[in-house]
Each structure stands twice: as C-alpha cells, then as structure tokens.
Amino acid sequence: MNKEYQVLFEPVKIGGVELKNRFCLAPMGPLGLSDTEGGFNQRGIDYYVERAKGGTGLILTGVTFSDCEVEKQSMPNCPNSTYNPVHFVRTGREMTERIHAYGSKIFLQMSAGFGRVTIPTNLGEFPPVAPSPIQHRWLNKTCRPLEVKEIKSIVKSFGDGAFNAKRAGFDGVQIHAVHEGYLLDQFAISMFNQRTDEYGGSLENRLRFAREIVEEIKSRCGENFPVSMRFSLKSMIKDWREGALPGEKFDEKGRDIEEGLEAAKLLVQYGYDALDVDVGTYDAWWWNHPPMYQKKGLYMPYAKLVKKAVNVPVSCAGRMDDPDMALEAIKEGVCDIISLGRPLLADPCYVNKLRANKVDEIRPCISCQEGCMGRIQEYSAINCAVNPQAARERFTAYNPVVKPKKVLIVGGGVAGCEAARVLALRGHMPEVFEQTDKLGGNLIPGGAPDFKEDDRKLAEWYRNQLKLLNVPVNFLRKVTKKFVLSSDYDAVIVATGSTPKVFSLGDDAHVYTAADVLNGEKDPGESTVVIGGGLVGCETALWLARQGKKVKIVEALDKLLAVNAPLCHANREMLERLIPYNNIETITSAKVTGYGGGKLSVVLSGETKELECDSVILSVGYKPENSLYRQLEFDVSEIYLLGDAKNVANIMYAIWDAFEVANNI
Known part of the structure; x- marks a missing residue:
C-alpha cells in the first residue's frame, strides 16, 4: 500500500461500534434484493456480502421500510423489517453473519417513507401522503396530509423494525432521511411543511418526527445501539420541481445552509450518532444523484461545514472515488468516513485493491447511472452498467472452462x-x-x-x-x-x-461528424451548429460551449434527448438545463436543407431560416x-x-x- 493511504484504513467509531477502515458502502435503493416476505433474497445477500468481501468497513443496505399501515409498499419492493419479523430476522441473520466474517459492519437503512416523491411506477394507492396538502413531485396531483396518529404509528414501527434488525445481527441503523426531500425531510422543510400542530412551524417542531424516531429506537434497542441520519445540508430548490445548477445564483426555497447547520446540531442533540451528509432534493436531484456533469467531491464543502458544527462522525459521498481526494477529505477534516455508492457497484473490491496498491485495477464508475438509478426508475432493479455482476453475483459467476478455446x-x-x-x-x-x-x-x-x-x-x-x-x-x-x-x-x-451516419449538405468541406471534432481531427471554428439533439449531440455542444464557442443545436423532433434509451432522470434533467444555462440555442421540429457560404439553411414551420456558422457537426446517430x-x-x-x-x-x-x-x- 502507498503509505499515505494508511490514514484511510485507520479505525473509526460510530457510537460504540468500531469500523475497521474509513470506507462505507453508501446506501442505494435495494430494488430487486428483497423477497415477497420483506426479507433479503439470495441476490441481496450475495450483493452485500461481496462488498464486505471486497474490504468495505461499513455496509449500508439502502432504503428499507418498517411501516406497513400508512404508506403501503408493493411486495417485493424493498425489504421490510416488520412485515414478517421472523423471516426478516432469519434472512438478515444469514447476511450479517457472513458480512461479519470479513470484519465489516452493517447498518440497516430504515425509511419513514417517500411521501410526495414516490415514483409513479412504484405508486400503489393514490394519493400519497405528505406533511401537508402539497404538490406531488412527478404528478399533477395533491398529496394527503398525514394524521398525527399515523405519524405515531410510523414512529412505533421504527422501534419494532430496529429491534428486529438488532436481533438479525445488524450493528446499527441509519434513518432515511432528513435528506433529498423524502417524507421525513418534507416534515423538516418549511416549504413542504405547512402544518400548525406540534409537527409544524418552528424548526424544532419540524424535526419532531425525526426526534421521536431516534428516541423510540434508543428506548427499544438501548443507548449503545448506533443510529445515524442521512442528512442534506442544503436543498438547492429554486421553486417547485425546479432545482439550481452548480454555480447558479438563486434564492433557496428549501433548507438553506444556516438552517441546515442548526438542524444538524439538533439532530445530534436528539441522539443521532452520525450524520451522512449531502445536498439536494428530488426537485434538484442531480445533486443527490450526481451525473458526470457534476464535479467530483461535490459534497466536500458542505460536509466540512457540518463536521465543524457537530461532535459525531460525518460521512461524505458524492463522486469520491479518487483515492487522493478521499485522503484529502480525511486529512483536512472534511469528514470521518468516505462513502462510495456507485464506485462499489462498479468494483466491489475497490477497498482491497487500494490497500494492496492496485489502484490501476479498480474498475471506474462512469456516472452514467444507466445500470443503477436508470434501472431502478424503469425496472425496479439495481445493477451497474460497467459491472454486469453487480446484484447478480451468484447468477453471473464465472463459468469454469472444460476445454479451452x-x-x-x-x-x-x-x-x-x-x-x-x-x-x-x-x-x-x-x-x-x-x-x-x-x-x-x-x-x-x-x-x-x-x-x-x-x-x-x-x-x-x-x-x-x-x-x-x-x-x-x-x-x-x-x-x-x-x-x-x-x-x-x-x-x-x-x-x-x-x-x-452522414449526409451531404453541399459545402461538405466544413461538415464534420461529432467524432471528428471530439477526437480533435477537425476544428469547428468559433461558431458551429450541431445537427442532432441526442445525447452525443448535446454533450458535444456543451463541451464546445464551455470552450467559449457559439453553439446552436438543430433537432428534427420536438424536444432534445428524445431518441435515446431511457436515461436516468437526474442525468437527463441536468443536461436539459445545462444547455440553455451555457447559452446554447436550440431549434426543434426543424429540417436542415443545405449548407454553403457559411450559412446553414433550416426549415422551421414552413419557413426557411439561415444560420451563420463556421461549421456544421453531424450527430444524427450511428x-x-x-x-x-x-x-x-x-x-x-x-x-x-x-x-x-x-x-x-x-x-x-x-x-x-x-x-x-x-x-x-
């Protein structure tokens, strides 16, 4: 091992539980990893054990449920620790015993629910619940406000579920979440919480739900049973369903940093043993699920602020796969634990490879979100684009060769x-x-x-x-x-x-393919028009615009990104907003007819328009x-x-x- 990296392998404690190193599997939706009784299926057990086998100090399961009454989940969806307690303990115990064999610890992430951000494809009966009668994130519908007795029911379910988790061998739990705009976060954010009872109004009242949860768990499982909190310091909300882009100036409509730091202090005061920090909400969910358009280590400044404000361990995720960045974060007091989500999907042996000084053997995550968030939103299954074995470990094990070919x-x-x-x-x-x-x-x-x-x-x-x-x-x-x-x-x-795919436009000496330009074989000049508003066309346009070039996109269909395979919504929505933010003009429902004399002819609504440009870039598919x-x-x-x-x-x-x-x- 590079001796500098030894800092990343020093033990750290959450409450009374010691982790063997500073690496954590960040919680990601375990869709496809549960069985019909709410336990962990064989895929789920194999998936989590593989990450422990790969050296990860702490495993976080991703969202599971304990409520069976208020926000009912279709089964199998995610594990549920109270749906069939005996079965949950049995399957959980099989998993935790195997994980402990590798010296790793595991926390069960327990959710208060989704509320207004419930994904429509996973939606059962409508309307979904929320703190108040507010707009659903995806549908033009109004949510139903939770009754106080329903809040109490959910709180009690946390105690029952955490007790079952402890019996199943889990070393602690993480609460999901005052983060990303999930139900518990909706109570914490005044924009969403318009209640006038004891769960609304002041910050303390808006955090009462979260406080009652940790108090219930501690009363059932003991003060020494660790309870961490998934926590977003800042919401990044410009308005309903409108999030801010990196560097954009805006008025925060959700939780701002000042209130976020106060909330962090209160959560620790209430009994939470660690904070897992990020920023964002589903209204700006390219922050919580950062595409490649977000810089690496994007949460580090926010985690450092929280770290200075509280006296419990702080975790930081968010494209932290660069070992040197992780090292900097620990040494500079940004955080205590490095959370890796998608990087551990891509390579479950990341930690062991780093320890063995085999950094160049770590398979990189490309932040495409096709196999993880994309498949979760479309097919309710977590996987990985670059690692076909992720969450399919047993079924895709390497087959032995009888006769080499x-x-x-x-x-x-x-x-x-x-x-x-x-x-x-x-x-x-x-x-x-x-x-x-x-x-x-x-x-x-x-x-x-x-x-x-x-x-x-x-x-x-x-x-x-x-x-x-x-x-x-x-x-x-x-x-x-x-x-x-x-x-x-x-x-x-x-x-x-x-x-x-190419076609003639007349003056083809200045008509290039996107690959020509991306490979540096052709110079598009200072102004160019990209024909084709698919993923390649939009990314090429964005890259050129950031170089200071004047770029337009002409698309035959009525919107950009219309012909690509289903993209993760976080990637799609961020790219759609980055195009105008970078002053890229888009012309849709248009037909290109020719190029000559530095002018591209475009037919739009029956009229011909000429666009002056130094070149034309074809990005119309392959x-x-x-x-x-x-x-x-x-x-x-x-x-x-x-x-x-x-x-x-x-x-x-x-x-x-x-x-x-x-x-x-």
Missing part, C-alpha cells in the same frame, strides 16, 4: 475488450484484432469532454486488464474473411462497432458496421455478433451482452 475477437471497443477479459479470466485463449492504434472504441471520442474523464479511465482500465491477463492485441489490423477462414480459431466474436459478420455467418460454426455491430445502443448493453456471451463460450 482459441477465440478470435475482431474489434477492440468496449464489447471486444469485455469479451476478451471474461474469456481470459475463465481460461480461454482470446486474441484481439483492432484496426486502429488503440483500444476503447467509442469511449475515446465519448471521453473527450472534460466531464467524461471516467470514460477515458474505463478505456485505460480495459487496456490494463488485457495486459495483466496476457491477451494478445494486434493493432492496425483489419480482419478479412480470408484471414478468418484460413486461421484455426475455435470461435469468432465480431465486435466491429458502428460508423456515424449505424452498425457488421459487414464482416455477414460475410462469415454461414461459414464459421461458432460466431457471435456483439456491441454496436449488433445493435447501436449504450455502453451498458455492449458490456452486458459481451459478458453474457463470453461467460458461456
């Missing part, structure tokens, strides 16, 4: 690299042929913007992995049908990627390059088509499909 892999993009990696790990003999001079495929142009640095890191990780696994890689080699048929490979994988596969498909007995060559999609499906095929050859 020589496998030809044509294409060194994401799909080709993942296939080679998995085949080599299993004991096969893959060999990669790449027609360019480097591995990475579309990660290379895709990683050009500064906010996509982790795309570049993922490409570098694959290069390093293939080197460590002694996979032969042949560069500047275009594979032909003749070569394949004259070779003695047992199987062939064609992962030849895709090519940008088409599969599968010609080699078509030449070989009836001449090679075992042949597979992967990645964009099969179907132009996203990084996640390129990796997942490659893993699935390579793990079963």
